[in-house]
Amino acid sequence: MDDAAAEEEASMFETSHVLGALLASSPLLARAWDRCTAASAAAPWFVHGEDGGKVYVGFSGVQAALTAAGAAVAGGGADIFAPVSLGGDAAGRMFAPLVAAEPDPAATGEPVAVQALALQCFLKLCCSPDFQMLLNQIRGKAVVFTGHSLGGAVAALTALHYLCISSSSSPPAPPVLCVTFGSPLLGNEALSRAILREHWGGNFCHVVSQHDVVPRLLFCSPDAVPAHIIVGMQLQQWPAWTRHTGAVSTVTAHMADTDKDVLRQLIQTHVGAVAVEQKLAASETTGGSPYRPFGTYVLCSPEGAACVDNPTAAVQMLYATFASQSSAGAESPEAAHSCYGELVLKMPHHLLLKRWLRVDDDMPATPNYDDGVSLALEASGIDVMAMEASTARHWLKTSKRAGRRPSLNCARLATQLGRVTPCRAQIEWYKALFDAEMGYYDAFKQRRSPRKYTKVNLNRIKLGCKQMMNS
Structure with a gap:
């Protein structure tokens, strides 16, 4: 197959909008937001409970904000959010798989840092007896870790x-998922590479609204870094913040006065x-941000949601959605950071509405894949006519597709069929050796079949096991 045909086959189905719609229509986001x-x-520090056969563990960022409030007032943002190896x-033991497989920092230029x-x-939190008790309680169960902001x-x-402590367990641990809402970036590019190396990228789902500043500040x-913005945004989610004075009231007032x-x-x-x-594929610039995204980013707006699981495409889409002219002056940063509860309720209802694309009658017909990209743009809050739409469209097309290409699926099925066909042919030959009075299965049970046919019977068992697994 030539390159053009391969590219056409790879572009048959756009997944960003479909995955976003699937996620928005499920109860996962609503249950996670409730926690x-x-x-x-x-x-x-956290609350937990079971719902729908899964354990949801919700983490509060209030304690983190209270810890950092004093430094944020003093302008210590560089220290609060500085990357630490x-x-x-202590950390090396807790995150051993990420650190142990880390290449030489002298060669890569940076160690894994958060x-x-x-x-x-x-x-x-790890020093808390309640947290250690929680780890014992959720062991062997499907778990969803979730948190808003910090x-x-x-x-x-x-x-x-x-994931690190479960990676060496046998049998394999049940599914683990982390869902964050409006969370600041956590680690550097080395951490992103380490997570990809361990194949844990699919375990993280970061929900980001179009106007939220916190996921983009780092x-x-x-x-x-205006640390008082991140800390103040978190404190405003705490109902009791108005009763506090000192650093808490100072940092929230400073945030409110920010232009x-x-x-x-x-x-x-x-x-x-x-x-x-x-x-430009340039190396990291001196003095620039060390933080980079990892996992899947769910870029949501009242119009829906689009999923991007490529770190490079995630950066481009975070920029395009924020810079889109349609978002200018739409809502305050405080409202954008606390809107996730409303979004997770609106998105499923919005999926029930009939959707159509705004097209010009004089424009030529576009393939279904391009229409899917346009739907993903609108779902993320970018108007298809906006200046940023062309850039966002490009990165949606180049982001990693979910699943195998159809050609690879066909090749895999052909390979499996090639392994099964000889076994089936042997069994048919084996069946033809017996008459109607004694079937081939009964003959083998009563040891009336020669030993040389034992291999054929093993093939019969093998085929039966495969049928059970496929069903």
Whole structure:
């Protein structure tokens, strides 16, 4: 098959919009968000409970915000969200598979690292007897770790730790999923590579609304990160924050006084710089942000959701959705960061509405794949006529497709059939040797068949096992 035919076959089906619609129509996001709100309201480290045969563990970021409030007021954003290596004694043991398989930092330029605040809170959480009891309770069960804002970063670290301790278990551990809502970036590019190397990218689902600034703020260079924005956004999700004074009231007041247009321009500039850097395939610039995404990003808006599981495409889409002209002045940063409960309720109802694309009568007909990309753009909040639509369309097309190509599926089926056909031919020959009085199965049970036919009977058993597995 030539390259043109292969490309055409690879582009038969667009998955970003379909996966987003499937996820939005399931109860997973709504159940996860319920745990997030319960954790934020109670402000413990975590809450948990079973629902639909799964254990949902919701993490609160309030404790992390309270820890960082003083430093945020003093302007210590560079220290709060500075990357910290996982190669230390305590962290190295907890995340051994990620660190042990890490290439030489001298060759790659950076070790596996995560943000300091999330790691500090996670290590403190691990010392809690309640957390150790939780790990014992959920062992052997399907688990969904979830969190909003800073709680999402703690949830992601917990999920990584749980995957690390479960990777060597036998039999394999049940499914583990981490769902974050509006969470800041957690780790650097080395962490993203390590997660891909361990094939854990599919265990992480990051839900990001079109106007939310928190998931995009750590694309800023470390000395330019407005830490009071992230901390203040988290504290506003806590119902009791109005009763606190001191650093809590100061950081929330500072956040409220921030010029929203300046904040938007700051984020757009730094995310755009990272996006351009990736387009040029340039090495990491000095003084730029060390943080990069990993896992699947669910870019959602009131119009729906689109899934992107390629880290490079995720950066481009985070920039395109935020920079889209349709989002200018739409809502305040505070509202955009707390809108996830409303979004997870609206998206399933929106899927019931009839959808059509706005096209010009003079335009030529487009393939179904291109129509699917247009639906994914609209679902993520980008108008198909917007300036950023062409860039976003390109990265949706180049992002990794889910599943095998049809040609690979055909080759796999042909290979399996080639292994089965000789076995079936032997059995048919074996059956023809016996008359109607004594069937081939009864003959073998009563040991009336020669020993040389034992291999044929083993093939019969093998085929029976395959049929049971396929059914």
